[in-house]
Amino acid sequence: MNRFTSQSVRLKHSVHTPDISQIPNFTKYSPIKPINEELAPYVLETMKAFPSRSKHINQQHYYHNRTVLIQDYLRKRPHPMSLTQLAQYYDDSSQLTKQKIITSGKFVKEELSIRMAHKLNSLQQLPFHVVNNFHFVQVYESYYNIFERFRKYPTIRTIDDNWRFAAFLRQILQDFNSLNLPHLIMGALECTILELYPQDKMDELLSSLLRARISRRLIVEEHISITSNYASGKKENTLVLGDIFQECSAKEYIVDASKMCQKFIQDMYFEKVPLPELIIDGELDLKFYFLPTHLKYLLGEILRNTYEATVKDYIRQGLEKPQPIVITIVKNDESFIFRISDRAGGVPHNDKNIWSFGKSKERASESLENFHRLPGLQTVSLYDHLYQTKHAVSVDKANQPYRHTSLEPMSHSNLTSGKFRFETPLIRLMERSYRYKLGIGLAMCKVYAEYWNGDLTLHSLPGYGTDTVLKLGNLMHTPRKQQLDKV
Ligand SMILES: Nc1ncnc2c1ncn2[C@@H]1O[C@H](COP(=O)(O)OP(=O)(O)O)[C@@H](O)[C@H]1O
Ligand SMILES: [Mg+2]
Structure with missing residues (x-):
């Protein structure tokens, strides 16, 4: 008899104790009125402390x-x-x-x-x-x-x-x-x-x-x-x-990037659009050790800007033909420099945010919209x-x-x-169609150039043109530098 009573008490008790692994149901205390049924699933999702389908959070x-x-x-x-x-x-x-x-x-x-x-x-x-x-x-x-x-x-x-x-x-x-x-x-x-x-x-x-x-x-x-x-x-x-790392011929990488940009310009306008002449100057025979994908990405993003600005300027000014693009390759023991000079009138607006991932609200919205279309x-x-x-x-x-x-x-x-292919996300981003202006090319390139002991700068002379200067460190000069300290 005694045993029976204690068991039933325990049973009764366990029925009333909430399972501590469950979230208590607070809704009965909540003064908030139930939300519109149609919206409810979306609103509820944003009110949760963690994503409902998450495995980790x-x-x-x-x-x-x-x-x-x-x-x-x-x-x-x-x-x-x-x-x-x-x-x-x-x-x-x-x-x-x-x-x-x-x-x-x-x-x-x-x-x-x-x-x-x-x-x-x-x-x-x-x-x-x-x-x-x-x-x-x-x-x-x-x-x-x-x-x-x-x-x-x-x-x-x-x-x-x-x-x-x-x-x-x-x-x-x-x-x-x-x-x-x-x-x-x-x-x-x-x-x-x-x-x-x-x-x-x-x-x-x-x-x-x-x-x-x-x-x-x-x-x-x-x-x-x-x-x-x-x-x-x-x-x-x-x-x-x-x-x-591979031995990269500076000239070959420049020529490849310019071919990609020419295609990109033809897609943007029409196939027979006059293309700017490309003049490569300086250390034409430069070969140096670098990560092929990073070099391809950097030159690709930068040349895209140069080609785009040059052809736009040609159309805007009604010129006979587009102004040439001159790339000068310079080197010393420590670094290599690519100076990409155009005569496309300089950077159009005084945008302090050119190096930022943030941008103004308007430009960020434009970029985001294009990201959504990728x-x-x-x-x-x-x-x-x-x-x-x-x-x-x-x-x-x-x-x-x-x-x-x-x-x-x-x-x-x-x-x-x-x-x-290594680094496919990076290359895919660079090879995006001209339709998707993301506005973060220069900001990204600066991070990559700086990673490799280099730099990226823009010298714009309004009304004349822009020099984009990409500097990359000579990795063979400092192979023992603690390069992978960025954690
Ligand atoms: N060579 C150039 N001549 C004129 N404007 C340039 C040049 N390079 C960059 N810019 C300006 O810098 C802006 C930012 O470039 P970028 O970061 O590559 O983003 P996006 O090309 O997607 O706009 C460009 O929109 C353009 O206005
Ligand atoms: Mg760009």
Whole structure:
């Protein structure tokens, strides 16, 4: 009898105790009237403390974050390193041995977890309404996702483990994370329009996130490169900098960029539109070691501006033919300079925001609108990926994520033949159609030029023209500089 009573009491008690893992239902206390049914789903979504479909930001996020991120990974410091160290993996020879590849794999796994943790932390320090912006949430979640994937990746012990790890790295470079670049910029633009964050702070935030992104990509790409070298029997890096750097002919890159711009101008106007003459001057034979994608991006963005301004000026003034564009190549031991001179009348308006990701509200709205029109961006969401547990969603069909678990299809020729292109998000952004004026070309280029110990300046003489001066550091001159300190 006694036993029965106590059991029934316990039963009764448990029925009335709310489950502590559930959010209490506060709505019954709320004085707010129910919202219009049609709008309700949208409004409710914005009132939640975390996105409802998120895998990482949920009720457990705070505790997970405390124990894993704050108490563990944030206590570890990232390792700034030089390009030589990166290519040689803390050993003074460029010979690739099995052990070195495995050590490199171990290092990359740990270093990427630490670097991602520090970036997550810097996003967490932002005001809530900034990090809660739709685009920044995408970046935050994607960073958390990468952090978790690296952190939980099993330790690399054997060369077979490393083949799998390299495939995993390639997948990370190609899956939905490749949308982080546009999301970061769109987030900055939205915050400018809504006046959520001071412009100078936003620019500093974006530069630091972009610099860290470059460093992380270098670490990952270098590891994929040495792994694929090793797989294909090439047991030595060609360069002290590593094989992701290549000897680039200045003239060839300029000519390629100008061809792209000519096509872009023909698309913009008509096929027979007179094109400006291109004169290349100075150190015509200059060949230097650089990251091909970065050089292509920088010259492409800058020449796009020059061509556009020159042809517009030709039309505006009703000239007989467009004014020529003169590119002068200059070098000394430490740096290379590309001076791109046009006679297109100078920068039309005195826009102080030319180097900023923020811009004025009006220009930010224009840029944002064009971002929204960029093909391939609207349709992919991080949440699709998280919900499709089996397969990652790719940005486009031609760029299917790498789903193999071993590295067989990846040989050195595969890497260098262009089948697998590094930094596709950057190049895709640069090759966008003229229709999409994004207004952030110069701001981006400055970050990239400065990363490589260089600079980007604009000297405009109103009524005459503009000199755009791109300076890049000679990486072979300072291969031991701790270049990857931007974390
Ligand atoms: N060579 C140039 N001559 C005249 N104006 C230029 C030149 N280069 C850049 N500009 C001005 O700087 C602005 C910002 O350039 P950019 O950051 O590349 O963004 P976007 O080209 O998308 O507008 C351009 O819109 C243009 O007004
Ligand atoms: Mg531009």
